[in-house]
């Protein structure tokens with residue numbers, strides 16, 4: 001019988017990340033403070049996501065982006081912290097339809113992402129995937145999946161391949177709080193633990209699955225759902241990018257040492273509606289405002305930088321650079337032509353016959 | 355009255371087995387529940403228990419006898435006061451249903467003609483896949499099947515195993531995953547010996563979680579592996595249909611060609627025998643509906659081997675629909691060459707004929723050939739096409755046949771509505787309307803969930819006689 005070391009963090013009770021900024025600071029206390037360069041990188045990466053998403057929202061409003069468009073605003077610290085802890089030469093990533101930020105974090109080209117949102121030839125899938133379905137084999141980003149819960153199984157499969165080929169990679173599989181209730185998630189916890197698959201399951205608990213709060217959808221505690229399978233779990237503050245990175249680093253070390261999967265439940269909040277068309281009547285304005293005003297992950301890092309004496313001007317410089325990147329992406333996404341008509345018929349099958 | 359002890363069936367599809375061992379001797383007293391003998395098939399071994407008490411009067415089938423028919427009397431149990439002299443040997447009490455299915459499944463009926471029918475030459479076509487999806491009628495890929503002359507004997511089950519094993523030896527990325535595939539050697543023994551040869555890293559027993567392991571297999575395929583996923587039966591594959599369609603079939607397109615999913619989903623499809631509605635369904639038309647999938651359904655052992663090898667080598671997701679009733683069928687004409695890879699998208703003319711075309715796949719091919727023989731006796735010369743691939747459908751071969759015979763019957767085990775027959779009817783309506791001398795006829799399962807009762811089940815499933823009737827109808831005879 002195999003005994004597993006279960007991370008001590010597992011014993012923590014569920015946290016309340018609402019409001020109180022003091023909460024988050026106390027957690028990072030046990031870890032060395034990030035230096036200015038690290039903070040600047042966080043700031044830059046998170047700001048890119050925020051500005052990109054804001055621009056996507058604008059283009060949607062202008063009718064340039066169609067269908068569903070799920071923005072990540074408010075959750076930037078999650079993917080930024082976790083990606084910072086990855087081995088980005090071999091780890092693989094998969095997520096749901098709320099995927100723009102994950103692609104930016106994977107170092108995919110903002111132009112290609114935005115052009116996919118507008119359904120143009122220059123998009124990552126040449127306009128055939130859209131906001132929810134984008135991939136980059138080169139950057140080891142495996143989608144972009146529109147079916148709630150599917151990405152988790154695919155993530156476990158990415159991990160299966162890492163183990164099979166012994167390439168040392170870990171699969172990072174993101175899911176929402178809503179997705180965590182899917183049957184296939186439980187199925188994959190079991191198999192991932194049974195086979196010691198190198199998978200980091202990240203639950204982005206933004207407290208709602210569309211209009212249903214976690215309280216109304218989920219029994220128990222999400223990070224403890226792996227307990228019966230022997231998967232260590234941990235709940236962390238997803239509005240604190242440094243805490244996320246530190247926890248992810250520990251989790252990835254644990255996984256990379258051959259111990260099997262790990263669950264990180266990251267408490268976060270989305271400021272916008274579920275998708276562009278969501279009036280968000282299921283929560284109060286005050287609730288949203290409390291997060292924006294007291295817990296914003298970007299403001300927190302900005303404050304830390306300023307506390308460390310970084311001049312406003314230096315931050316403005318970063319803002320400007322990001323603005324430019326996003327502007328160029330938006331321009332590209334509008335200038336890039338629609339896909340050629342013959343694209344309709346290509347990529348249905350991998351063709352072998354010449 | 356002496357009680358007959360009959361050869362039991364280990365499964366609904368078993369028709370015969372071997373009497374491995376007698377554990378009681380003539381003259382021994384037996385209690386109800388005593389194990390008196392051991393029997394075995396190629397799939398399993400089972401103990402035979404006495405259902406009554408008495409004395410084992412006479413052993414009629416000796417130890418080591420092979421091919422003992424189900425329901426044959428193997429021994430006689432005597433009550434107090436009876437002697438072995440009271441025993442009157444009885445004929446095997448085989449039910450007519452069993453007899454019928456045996457004849458229907460006898461491959462020898464077809465072997466004679468299989469090699470003779472002339473096959474379309476086929477052609478290399480540029481942009482074949484694009485043209486296919488656009489609905490253009492294109493010649494099937496060329497394949498010189500007659501050039502494979504070195505044959506061996508194998509059951510369909512063994513042929514599937516051989517194909518998987520050959521491909522796994524060739525390509526490290528190929529692995530087999532599913533419930534009971536490893537230690538148990540396959541729920542239907544299709545992976546016999548594979549765990550021993552390839553080890554537990556490549557032949558993997560899963561928990562009973564189809565949705566989850568299908569997703570894991572798809573993820574691993576996206577990340578460079580070539581999984582073969584066995585569903586214990588396709589009925590359980592329904593739990594995984596989301597990953598088959600949404601994750602496996604659509605990714606290449608949604609990724610603009612960057613990222614495909616080379617994977618085989620396989621397992622028995624269609625009705626077995628007396629297993630009721632939830633375990634008896636043909637999924638051919640379900641999966642054939644989906645662009646991005648290939649759907650293959652073998653009939654013979656050679657089909658099974660050549661198509662399985664093709665499916666594993668194919669860089670696309672392939673749904674591979676087997677049939678439990680066919681697993682035990684033995685053929686002596688399975689090509690032994692490692693290069694025997696049947697092109698996906700190419701049908702086979704199993705029997706050439708001039709009067710009517712019968713299109714079938716999987717188990718219905720055997721029934722179609724049987725029907726063709728009966729029709730021949732009645733003066734109707736039927737051509738039998740074994741589709742082998744459902745998607746991409748070999749439309750060309752079907753249409754060429756109709757142009758010759760001007761009459762067509764489509765036989766399938768699925769339901770009629772939106773079935774493969776319906777698709778072929780549309781194909782003919784669009785492309786061969788003027789060639790028809792009679793409306794197309796479909797032979798399908800009745801439009802009901804498959805009943806359990808033997809008589810109702812027999813009524814619900816399409817049989818050779820239904821094909822005969824349909825063929826006569828389209829020939830106005």
Ligand SMILES: Cc1ncc(C[n+]2csc(CCOP(=O)(O)OP(=O)(O)O)c2C)c(N)n1
Pocket residue numbers: 098146147148149175176177178179180206208209210274
């Ligand atoms: C299987 C399935 N059921 C329902 C939906 C519709 N749907 C899309 S997103 C969503 C909510 C998911 O919430 P969560 O997992 O918390 O992710 P979040 O949107 O908060 O990032 C639902 C129900 C779907 N896409 N897939």
Ligand SMILES: [Mg+2]
Pocket residue numbers: 176177178204205206207208209210
């Ligand atoms: Mg959520």
